Structures are given as C-alpha cells and as structure tokens.
Amino acid sequence: xxxxxxxxxxxxxxxxxxxxxxxxxxxxxxxxxxxxxxxxxxxxxxxxxxxxxxxxxxxxxxxxxxxxxxxxxxxxxxxxxxxxxxxxxxxxxxxxxxxxx
Numbered sequence: 001x002x003x004x005x006x007x008x009x010x011x012x013x014x015x016x017x018x019x020x021x022x023x024x025x026x027x028x029x030x031x032x033x034x035x036x037x038x039x040x041x042x043x044x045x046x047x048x049x050x051x052x053x054x055x056x057x058x059x060x061x062x063x064x065x066x067x068x069x070x071x072x073x074x075x076x077x078x079x080x081x082x083x084x085x086x087x088x089x090x091x092x093x094x095x096x097x098x099x100x101x
Contacts, residue, residue: 038080043073047080055088
C-alpha cells in the first residue's frame with residue numbers, strides 16, 4: 001500500500017509540474033506575440049533605449065517625444081520609453097538584471 005501511494009504521489013507531482021510549465025509557456029508565447037509589432041518599430045526601440053538610459057541616470061519619467069515627427073511614431077516612442085524606464089526601475093528594485101540588456 002505504501003509503494004502504491006508513493007507511486008501515485010510521484011505521478012501527480014509530475015503531471016502538476018507539466019501542467020504548470022505548459023501554462024507558463026503559453027502565457028510567454030502570448031506576451032511575445034503581442035510585442036512583435038512594436039519590437040520591429042524603430043521609434044519604440046529608440047524609446048526603450050532612451051527610457052533605460054533615463055532610469056539609469058535617475059532622470060524623471062519624461063519622454064522626449066519631439067524627436068519623432070509623426071504622431072504614430074511619437075506614441076510608439078512614448079510607449080517604448082515608459083516600458084524601458086519602468087523595466088529598468090523594476091529590475092533595480094528586484095535586484096535582477098534587465099532582460100533587454
């Protein structure tokens with residue numbers, strides 16, 4: 001009876017771990033798909049970089065969006081700036097390195 005219980009418990013743990021990893025992988029894929037259009041946009045990437053630099057140097061959260069002439073580019077730059085700035089601050093607080101380095 002003890003061996004059957006141990007075997008059953010091991011199977012349940014393996015299935016639970018597999019389900020957890022599969023759901024995490026699915027969430028990561030969804031997140032990556034939503035970022036693909038922005039990741040290929042020059043204004044967004046520029047905003048990520050400038051936001052990271054601003055956070056590292058301790059400047060306030062103020063995106064210099066005037067460097068882009070089109071409204072859509074300015075909006076993408078601001079979105080990238082905010083993400084880069086916030087990701088850098090969050091990585092500092094958590095003690096983890098920034099993923100986009």
